[in-house]
Amino acid sequence: xxxxxxxxxxxxxxxxxxxxxxxxxxxxxxxxxxxxxxxxxxxxxxxxxxxxxxxxxxxxxxxxxxxxxxxxxxxxxxxxxxxxxxxxxxxxxxxxxxxxxxxxxxxxxxxxxxxxxxxxxxxxxxxxxxxxxxxxxxxxxxxxxxxxxxxxxxxxxxxxxxxxxxxxxxxxxxxxxxxxxxxxxxxxxxxxxxxxxxxxxxxxxxxxxxxxxxxxxxxxxxxxxxxxxxxxxxxxxxxxxxxxxxxxxxxxxxxxxxxxxxxxxxxxxxxxxxxxxxxxxxxxxxxxxxxxxx
Amino acid sequence: xxxxxxxxxxxxxxxxxxxxxxxxxxxxxxxxxxxxxxxxxxxxxxxxxxxxxxxxxxxxxxxxxxxxxxxxxxxxxxxxxxxxxxxxxxxxxxxxxxxxxxxxxxxxxxxxxxxxxxxxxxxxxxxxxxxxxxxxxxxxxxxxxxxxxxxxxxxxxxxxxxxxxxxxxxxxxxxxxxxxxxxxxxxxxxxxxxxxxxxxxxxxxxxxxxxxxxxxxxxxxxxxx
Ligand SMILES: Nc1ncnc2c1ncn2[C@@H]1O[C@H](COP(=O)(O)OP(=O)(O)OP(=O)(O)O)[C@@H](O)[C@H]1O
Ligand SMILES: [Mg+2]
Numbered sequence: 415x416x417x418x419x420x421x422x423x424x425x426x427x428x429x430x431x432x433x434x435x436x437x438x439x440x441x442x443x444x445x446x447x448x449x450x451x452x453x454x455x456x457x458x459x460x461x462x463x464x465x466x467x468x469x470x471x472x473x474x475x476x477x478x479x480x481x482x483x484x485x486x487x488x489x490x491x492x493x494x495x496x497x498x499x500x501x502x503x504x505x506x507x508x509x510x511x512x513x514x515x516x517x518x519x520x521x522x523x524x525x526x527x528x529x530x531x532x533x534x535x536x537x538x539x540x541x542x543x544x545x546x547x548x549x550x551x552x553x554x555x556x557x558x559x560x561x562x563x564x565x566x567x568x569x570x571x572x573x574x575x576x577x578x579x580x581x582x583x584x585x586x587x588x589x590x591x592x593x594x595x596x597x598x599x600x601x602x603x604x605x606x607x608x609x610x611x612x613x614x615x616x617x618x619x620x621x622x623x624x625x626x627x628x629x630x631x632x633x634x635x636x637x638x639x640x641x642x643x644x645x646x647x648x649x650x651x652x653x654x655x656x657x658x659x660x661x662x663x664x665x666x667x668x669x670x671x672x673x674x675x676x677x678x679x680x681x682x683x684x685x686x687x688x689x690x691x692x693x694x695x696x697x698x699x700x701x702x703x704x705x706x707x708x
Numbered sequence: 709x710x711x712x713x714x715x716x717x718x719x720x721x722x723x724x725x726x727x728x729x730x731x732x733x734x735x736x737x738x739x740x741x742x743x744x745x746x747x748x749x750x751x752x753x754x755x756x757x758x759x760x761x762x763x764x765x766x767x768x769x770x771x772x773x774x775x776x777x778x779x780x781x782x783x784x785x786x787x788x789x790x791x792x793x794x795x796x797x798x799x800x801x802x803x804x805x806x807x808x809x810x811x812x813x814x815x816x817x818x819x820x821x822x823x824x825x826x827x828x829x830x831x832x833x834x835x836x837x838x839x840x841x842x843x844x845x846x847x848x849x850x851x852x853x854x855x856x857x858x859x860x861x862x863x864x865x866x867x868x869x870x871x872x873x874x875x876x877x878x879x880x881x882x883x884x885x886x887x888x889x890x891x892x893x894x895x896x897x898x899x900x901x902x903x904x905x906x907x908x909x910x911x912x913x914x915x916x917x918x919x920x921x922x923x924x925x926x927x928x929x930x931x932x933x
Contacts, residue, residue: 429801429805430798430801430809430812430813432798432799432800433800615795616798618795619795619796619797619798619809620809620813621758621781621782621785622756622758622785622790622792622796623785623809623810623813623857624782624783624785624786624810624813624814625782625813626778626779626782626813627778627779627782628779629813629815704778705778
């Protein structure tokens with residue numbers, strides 16, 4: 415039995431199995447729920463992917479040097495640090511972030527009327543890299559020698575745990591998807607077995623008139639697979655409709671959960687995949703069960 | 709075409725068939741008699757490949773049943789016309805579709821076959837019941853439909869389990885005559901029946917042998933019949 419035969423269907427085979435009762439409804443409901451969850455898991459995975467992407471592009475080519483000394487020493491230290499940076503290979507430019515800009519950076523956290531002068535704020539030097547970047551350890555050592563009050567912050571330090579967290583979250587999401595698929599497989603396998611046990615007499619009659627086991631299995635499998643497909647289509651449409659009501663822009667530094675553009679296309683295979691899982695598992699358990707019944 | 713050699717069947721320790729040997733060859737006409745519970749149905753199911761014996765060998769069309777795959781068993785069954793005693797219909801399908809079921813499962817159902825089925829159903833007096841669901845029919849009506857279905861496939865042999873059990877005398881004779889006609893063309897028939905009158909009626913028409921099943925033993929009944 416190929417997929418093509420299966421889709422073409424066999425009007426006779428479709429009719430020999432009595433109308434599915436509660437089993438059919440449960441398969442529909444179960445796959446709808448699984449598809450609903452799967453769609454959210456996929457949306458979450460897509461969001462995490464974009465999150466990692468934005469961190470990489472935003473942070474990849476920059477680093478910051480902090481000057482922590484105060485008063486007159488600060489200006490001198492800034493000059494020396496700039497000099498060191500200019501002579502470091504792999505650094506394209508270094509620029510002192512003006513107070514005004516620094517105030518803008520801090521405004522979201524401390525409010526508008528921040529008295530910058532009275533605060534022991536470090537001065538920040540923004541470093542743009544070029545080529546393959548610079549050797550952070552060597553620069554760290556050089557700064558420590560020449561400007562003890564300067565600290566290199568190459569972003570890797572706090573980017574690494576974020577990236578690790580993102581990787582773990584992605585892993586958890588993928589595991590959730592795998593669990594959803596496994597649950598779906600279990601539900602449909604159970605449904606196939608229930609349908610076959612409930613229709614023992616149908617199987618006997620079909621065998622009496624010379625039906626092959628594959629033909630009998632197909633009659634049941636087709637029914638359950640179609641149910642699974644319709645259930646999953648309903649579940650994913652509902653989930654997609656809910657996602658569509660979410661804001662398109664993200665908040666609090668997180669990208670939006672609502673998929674954009676191509677990510678919507680990722681949801682299309684959900685019902686197809688559900689149908690495929692249903693087809694494989696019901697066919698396997700149906701054939702195995704028929705084999706156990708002489 | 710069907711050979712049972714020294715076949716033993718037991719259900720839960722109770723031996724139903726013991727060392728039974730039987731060979732069904734082209735042209736044979738066997739009546740299978742015996743008290744209720746003697747194992748007639750069991751013997752027919754063995755012949756249909758629907759169950760396996762505990763001991764002994766069953767051969768269908770020359771092939772040992774024990775070596776046949778489920779597909780091979782299905783193929784063998786397609787060459788037989790089988791009428792069971794009960795539960796042989798899909799209760800949710802109209803009678804006509806049940807009669808055409810052997811062709812549905814073969815995937816070749818055409819207008820010509822439908823016409824043939826129509827004729828045969830009319831002949832056995834079921835013209836008005838084509839659209840009826842099996843559970844709404846009488847036992848005799850179902851038996852006639854089962855025989856019509858078995859014969860529609862032009863089987864190479866016929867296994868019939870009490871096909872006239874619920875029929876009036878006239879209809880019984882009619883179906884018996886049909887089976888005898890088929891047998892004259894060479895089709896072997898194995899028919900389980902309680903109806904001694906029917907066996908006597910067949911005597912002048914066909915060279916039938918009467919097999920008697922009792923206490924697990926299969927014997928050929930004497931001239932007393
Ligand atoms: N699947 C089964 N499981 C257990 N016992 C069975 C099974 N099939 C048949 N039997 C037993 O085997 C014996 C023979 O049954 P069978 O149906 O072959 O008798 P029969 O000769 O056809 O009887 P009848 O004339 O009433 O139809 C009976 O005692 C029956 O209870
Ligand atoms: Mg019986």
